[in-house]
Amino acid sequence: MADHKVVEHDVLVIGAGGAGLRAAIEAASAGVSVGLICKSLLGKAHTVMAEGGVAAALANADERDSWKVHFADTMRGGQYLNNWRMAELHAKEAPDRVRELEGWGALMDRTPDGKMNQRNFGGHAYPRLAHVGDRTGLEMIRTLQDHSIHQDIDVHMEVTVHKLFKDGDRVAGAFAYDRGTGEFMVFKAKAVVMATGGIGRAFLVTSNSWEYTGDGHALAYHAGAELVDMEFIQFHPTGMVWPPSVRGILVTEGVRGEGGILKNSEGKRFMFDDIPPLYQGSTADTPEEGWRYVIGDRDARRPPELLTRDHVARKITKEVKEGRGSPHGGAFLDIAWIKEHIKDSEAHIKKKLPSMYHQFKELAGIDITKEPMEVGPTTHYVMGGIKVDGDTQMATTVPGLFAAGECAGGLHGANRLGGNSLSDLLVFGKRAGEYAAKFAQENPSFTVSDDQIAVAEAEAIAPLSRDPGADVGPYRLQAELQKLMQDKAGIAREEEGLKEAHEELLQLKARAEVMGSGGSRDYNPGWHTALDLHNLMTVAEAVVVAAEARQESRGAHSRIDHLEKKKEWGTFNHVIKKGSGGEMEIRREPIPEIRQELKDIIEEQG
Amino acid sequence: MKTATFKVWRGNSDGGDFQSYEVELDHGYVVLDAIHQIQAEQANDMAVRWNCKAGKCGSCSAEVNGQPRLMCMTRCDDLDLDKPVTVEPMRTFPVIKDLVTDVSWNYEVKASIAKFAPKPSDQDDGTWYMEQYDVERPQEFRKCIECFLCQDVCHVLRDHHMHDEFAGPRHFVYTANMEMNPIDVGDRVVSLRDELGLGYCNITKCCTKVCPEGIAITDNAIIPLKERVVDRSYDPIAALISMVKGG
Ligand SMILES: Cc1cc2nc3c(=O)[nH]c(=O)nc-3n(C[C@H](O)[C@H](O)[C@H](O)COP(=O)(O)OP(=O)(O)OC[C@H]3O[C@@H](n4cnc5c(N)ncnc54)[C@H](O)[C@@H]3O)c2cc1C
Ligand code: SF4
Ligand code: SF4
Ligand code: FES
Numbered sequence: 001m002a003d004h005k006v007v008e009h010d011v012l013v014i015g016a017g018g019a020g021l022r023a024a025i026e027a028a029s030a031g032v033s034v035g036l037i038c039k040s041l042l043g044k045a046h047t048v049m050a051e052g053g054v055a056a057a058l059a060n061a062d063e064r065d066s067w068k069v070h071f072a073d074t075m076r077g078g079q080y081l082n083n084w085r086m087a088e089l090h091a092k093e094a095p096d097r098v099r100e101l102e103g104w105g106a107l108m109d110r111t112p113d114g115k116m117n118q119r120n121f122g123g124h125a126y127p128r129l130a131h132v133g134d135r136t137g138l139e140m141i142r143t144l145q146d147h148s149i150h151q152d153i154d155v156h157m158e159v160t161v162h163k164l165f166k167d168g169d170r171v172a173g174a175f176a177y178d179r180g181t182g183e184f185m186v187f188k189a190k191a192v193v194m195a196t197g198g199i200g201r202a203f204l205v206t207s208n209s210w211e212y213t214g215d216g217h218a219l220a221y222h223a224g225a226e227l228v229d230m231e232f233i234q235f236h237p238t239g240m241v242w243p244p245s246v247r248g249i250l251v252t253e254g255v256r257g258e259g260g261i262l263k264n265s266e267g268k269r270f271m272f273d274d275i276p277p278l279y280q281g282s283t284a285d286t287p288e289e290g291w292r293y294v295i296g297d298r299d300a301r302r303p304p305e306l307l308t309r310d311h312v313a314r315k316i317t318k319e320v321k322e323g324r325g326s327p328h329g330g331a332f333l334d335i336a337w338i339k340e341h342i343k344d345s346e347a348h349i350k351k352k353l354p355s356m357y358h359q360f361k362e363l364a365g366i367d368i369t370k371e372p373m374e375v376g377p378t379t380h381y382v383m384g385g386i387k388v389d390g391d392t393q394m395a396t397t398v399p400g401l402f403a404a405g406e407c408a409g410g411l412h413g414a415n416r417l418g419g420n421s422l423s424d425l426l427v428f429g430k431r432a433g434e435y436a437a438k439f440a441q442e443n444p445s446f447t448v449s450d451d452q453i454a455v456a457e458a459e460a461i462a463p464l465s466r467d468p469g470a471d472v473g474p475y476r477l478q479a480e481l482q483k484l485m486q487d488k489a490g491i492a493r494e495e496e497g498l499k500e501a502h503e504e505l506l507q508l509k510a511r512a513e514v515m516g517s518g519g520s521r522d523y524n525p526g527w528h529t530a531l532d533l534h535n536l537m538t539v540a541e542a543v544v545v546a547a548e549a550r551q552e553s554r555g556a557h558s559r560i561d562h563l564e565k566k567k568e569w570g571t572f573n574h575v576i577k578k579g580s581g582g583e584m585e586i587r588r589e590p591i592p593e594i595r596q597e598l599k600d601i602i603e604e605q606g
Numbered sequence: 607m608k609t610a611t612f613k614v615w616r617g618n619s620d621g622g623d624f625q626s627y628e629v630e631l632d633h634g635y636v637v638l639d640a641i642h643q644i645q646a647e648q649a650n651d652m653a654v655r656w657n658c659k660a661g662k663c664g665s666c667s668a669e670v671n672g673q674p675r676l677m678c679m680t681r682c683d684d685l686d687l688d689k690p691v692t693v694e695p696m697r698t699f700p701v702i703k704d705l706v707t708d709v710s711w712n713y714e715v716k717a718s719i720a721k722f723a724p725k726p727s728d729q730d731d732g733t734w735y736m737e738q739y740d741v742e743r744p745q746e747f748r749k750c751i752e753c754f755l756c757q758d759v760c761h762v763l764r765d766h767h768m769h770d771e772f773a774g775p776r777h778f779v780y781t782a783n784m785e786m787n788p789i790d791v792g793d794r795v796v797s798l799r800d801e802l803g804l805g806y807c808n809i810t811k812c813c814t815k816v817c818p819e820g821i822a823i824t825d826n827a828i829i830p831l832k833e834r835v836v837d838r839s840y841d842p843i844a845a846l847i848s849m850v851k852g853g
Contacts, residue, residue, distance in 0.1 A: 040655070042713065043752055044663045099733050105722040105787060107741045107748060114735040132745065138662065139748060146780075149713075150721045157710075180702050209657040243634025249660050359660055362679055363634065468650055475646040519651030522618065523703040526650030 019405025078413020182521025239378025414555025
């Protein structure tokens with residue numbers, strides 16, 4: 001066996017974004033020993049990039065808000081495929097989780113009466129997102145990070161987990177390598193929390209970073225966990241489209257929350273057409289009513305730009321397809337127009353959306369206080385994830401394995417509402433940490449077999465020992481995968497394309513068997529990309545398999561060969577699991593009967 | 607499409623040198639795009655850190671034509687492309703490989719600073735009454751993305767290597783954020799003088815000039831902290847009061 005370092009923890013948390021940090025803090029406070037691993041430096045995870053805000057029914061900006069309304073909004077947004085228990089816990093606990101941050105040093109923007117301010121976002125009935133300008137994620141991750149460094153947590157930065165260890169059914173730790181030195185590390189742990197985030201790098205145009213290769217999803221899957229709802233990928237309607245170097249970078253929904261409107265090349269506010277039935281009663285009829293909503297008139301209804309993301313993304317795609325797009329294939333997003341209503345609009349925009357102002361000024365040469373932005377859909381978020389128990393966050397089929405944050409499935413159903421991720425991280429990060437600590441205390445004995453270590457080492461070292469042949473270099477294969485997913489499993493899907501995608505994926509997988517990076521072990525991104533690519537291929541396959549199976553359009557999943565939403569398809573989730581022969585199996589899992597009390601809330605809220 | 611020459615420092619802790627690469631520049635290319643293209647097509651194993659590609663995470667710090675910059679926010683059009691563009695790692699920190707440096711010292715310094723300590727809550731829901739006006743000052747410091755470019759440029763660290771005695775501008779910003787948080791009751795003034803080495807800063811303002819977040823590090827964080835230290839050291843009564851309060 002090659003050399004490796006052995007590290008032991010009661011609870012091992014994989015991922016140091018909001019979910020992982022919150023889990024680690026909770027586990028440490030239960031008195032168990034905690035290790036925290038991340039691929040980047042501490043504080044650089046995706047959570048740092050979140051802009052718009054964190055959703056919680058604090059009722060500071062509108063006292064009519066309550067957990068019940070938040071719950072109903074989340075279920076409606078998810079087209080009722082959500083794990084309703086998670087949606088309930090999320091809505092109930094998010095306010096406390098957000099308030100708690102203030103005691104750890106967070107400074108959210110304030111209301112005139114000295115409380116945390118809240119802003120409008122798509123699909124939320126009331127202004128619900130606590131925020132700091134458009135850098136809420138930075139506030140959140142820094143608060144958690146700065147709090148965590150005074151807890152008893154061992155942080156392993158720039159370490160990538162490559163495989164999970166098991167002892168029988170239960171989890172037993174993880175195999176990892178140090179990105180800097182290339183040294184192998186064997187983590188032995190009584191419980192493992194997955195908090196690895198999303199899978200956006202499976203697509204060409206994405207708001208996600210190199211980290212988002214679906215590691216947690218894939219590792220858990222290969223360790224026997226189930227994945228749920230993998231067909232649901234959120235394409236955020238507003239990514240940058242020009243210049244090419246910034247394509248996909250996010251333009252926060254906060255722009256629309258602050259009054260930004262969408263127009264086509266004919267200058268038409270096209271969002272007023274085709275309002276979906278679920279939202280007809282709650283959407284403004286006129287631009288004038290929409291503006292009144294933005295400035296807080298309680299009798300006004302939401303402007304159509306604040307409909308859910310799946311709908312807005314589809315509408316933009318339609319405009320472009322029908323020849324009414326912007327010069328570089330998007331739509332116009334205009335916030336400058338608010339000068340018609342606000343005196344010092346320039347200062348107002350810079351104050352509310354400072355990083356958007358900066359981003360467009362520096363990267364696109366556009367002054368958003370004066371000109372419209374060009375925007376189009378970008379792969380943003382995966383609703384699907386590791387299937388967990390709603391209360392404990394333990395994976396349904398692997399004792400001791402927990403999941404929280406973007407890599408866990410269930411809360412968001414077919415479509416996530418903006419702001420519901422940051423709150424998800426806090427609520428379920430805490431729960432995962434709490435129950436992982438408990439599991440570790442109650443199930444202390446396990447072993448990690450030498451065989452497992454040897455297999456993991458052999459796998460990990462393989463690409464390094466092979467040359468990056470022209471055809472099987474990791475960057476080349478990654479680019480091919482991204483292109484095929486973008487073209488065939490993206491925002492508009494159909495059976496034929498998905499079938500092709502599936503076949504091409506299997507071919508790609510075969511080529512990747514002999515993928516080589518060459519180079520040395522120390523800080524070698526070619527090698528790292530090669531190893532991550534296996535995870536990316538697993539999650540891409542899961543997305544394609546689930547998308548093929550769902551023959552309807554619902555939430556973020558659009559089938560151009562099955563445009564309508566079908567009632568009977570709203571009664572189950574797709575669950576994917578590795579079969580005994582290693583093949584990917586998919587099945588329909590009926591959604592458990594919702595509690596009467598929750599059903600009543602949904603009906604009351606309409 | 608324009609072609610440009612990039613001279614990128616390649617090497618590790620044993621040493622290294624600049625290597626030249628030709629890059630085809632697409633519209634709007636930033637330096638990080640050029641580095642990525644080199645990595646994908648010419649040097650798969652070139653080490654570089656990045657995450658957000660939008661100036662939000664502070665991962666991609668390097669020295670471009672000798673200037674401390676975020677590579678993802680440095681447009682190639684803004685550089686003189688008639689000459690080779692040099693890209694090298696931050697020089698104040700030990701190099702690990704190519705453009706990646708060992709910045710772990712920063713994390714250790716931060717952990718040594720007394721943590722945030724809130725006074726008891728004054729609201730029924732466990733929070734505190736704070737108006738926008740109260741939070742505006744510390745909010746500026748909380749914009750910090752921990753790129754460590756200010757640390758890189760500060761001569762106390764860069765030229766005098768006083769890492770053991772001097773926490774650096776980033777950590778003065780961090781400390782100021784807590785000291786000026788309206789609900790914090792911690793006291794870091796003595797440690798600013800004795801442990802964090804605030805006195806070594808001679809207000810050259812180089813740190814402020816490179817901060818990509820535009821934080822007025824010297825004027826808004828360092829100078830007010832220096833004033834607090836001076837007040838405490840020269841005002842025996844204030845010191846006495848603070849002792850009585852158990853400060
Ligand atoms: C630009 C942008 C803006 C957004 N804005 C909002 C918003 O306003 N409101 C909102 O609610 N949501 C927003 N989101 C979504 C939200 O930010 C993310 O869903 C959320 O931050 C994910 O958090 P997480 O803790 O699950 O994962 P992350 O924060 O992504 O952390 C994942 C961690 O896992 C680690 N990791 C991954 N794989 C491995 C491995 N193999 N080994 C070791 N470590 C690993 C990574 O290094 C990282 O530390 C936004 C997302 C983006 C990209
Ligand atoms: S002002 Fe002080 S901290 Fe900033 S660079 Fe100069 S000496 Fe360093
Ligand atoms: S203060 Fe500015 S320059 Fe220094 S680390 Fe923070 S963001 Fe970077
Ligand atoms: S990559 Fe995040 S700041 Fe440059």
